[in-house]
Amino acid sequence: KAGVTQTPRYLIKTRGQQVTLSCSPISGHRSVSWYQQTPGQGLQFLFEYFSETQRNKGNFPGRFSGRQFSNSRSEMNVSTLELGDSALYLCASSFSGRAYEQYFGPGTRLTVT
Amino acid sequence: AQKVTQAQTEISVVEKEDVTLDCVYETRDTTYYLFWYKQPPSGELVFLIRRNSFDEQNEISGRYSWNFQKSTSSFNFTITASQVVDSAVYFCALSASGTYKYIFGTGTRLKVLA
Numbered sequence: 001k002a003g004v005t006q007t008p009r010y011l012i013k014t015r016g017q018q019v020t021l022s023c024s025p026i027s028g029h030r031s032v033s034w035y036q037q038t039p040g041q042g043l044q045f046l047f048e049y050f051s052e053t054q055r056n057k058g059n060f061p062g063r064f065s066g067r068q069f070s071n072s073r074s075e076m077n078v079s080t081l082e083l084g085d086s087a088l089y090l091c092a093s094s095f096s097g098r099a100y101e102q103y104f105g106p107g108t109r110l111t112v113t
Numbered sequence: 114a115q116k117v118t119q120a121q122t123e124i125s126v127v128e129k130e131d132v133t134l135d136c137v138y139e140t141r142d143t144t145y146y147l148f149w150y151k152q153p154p155s156g157e158l159v160f161l162i163r164r165n166s167f168d169e170q171n172e173i174s175g176r177y178s179w180n181f182q183k184s185t186s187s188f189n190f191t192i193t194a195s196q197v198v199d200s201a202v203y204f205c206a207l208s209a210s211g212t213y214k215y216i217f218g219t220g221t222r223l224k225v226l227a
Contacts, residue, residue: 043204043217055213088156101148102215104158
């Protein structure tokens with residue numbers, strides 16, 4: 001079974017630009033969560049989607065948004081990038097969320113200059 | 114409020130030593146789930162174990178064992194006879210029944226020296 005895939009793996013953007021990251025979950029998994037990982041803040045929850053609906057959202061500004069498609073693939077978008085958005089963005093999929101373990105992708109390393 | 118505390122920021126041991134990673138959690142829910150993940154230098158988090166709040170049995174898997182104690186709200190992870198390949202950051206996480214998000218601890222960096 002293929003694992004969680006994330007594209008692109010690395011990205012360099014300039015302040016003020018926007019970026020879209022993509023995540024393809026494990027086949028059969030309908031829950032997709034996004035996390036931001038930084039050395040200072042650790043793993044912080046961004047949002048979780050299930051069957052195209054956002055079920056929960058972390059404490060991030062509205063510049064961070066996401067969506068999920070009917071095939072469970074998910075995208076997250078960050079608009080008006082700031083230097084502090086530089087981080088590893090991790091996507092995780094699970095069968096239905098909450099009670100089930102999550103399987104993580106390799107992440108997208110975003111650098112904002 | 115839900116919270117996961119991993120008080121040990123970094124631990125160094127010599128190969129073949131046993132090491133215990135501590136995890137203390139807070140939640141008011143009676144139904145919740147606890148997890149441990151490993152993040153090796155390559156960066157990808159690897160799922161290790163899931164435990165639900167109704168199952169306090171300890172679990173052993175090879176050199177790994179987990180001790181879940183509701184009385185102290187702890188879910189500790191022990192590696193027996195550590196190996197260099199165990200070097201990684203280990204995260205404890207909590208998922209409670211009323212939410213669809215996972216709360217991660219800050220992680221413990223384990224260094225196993227040859």
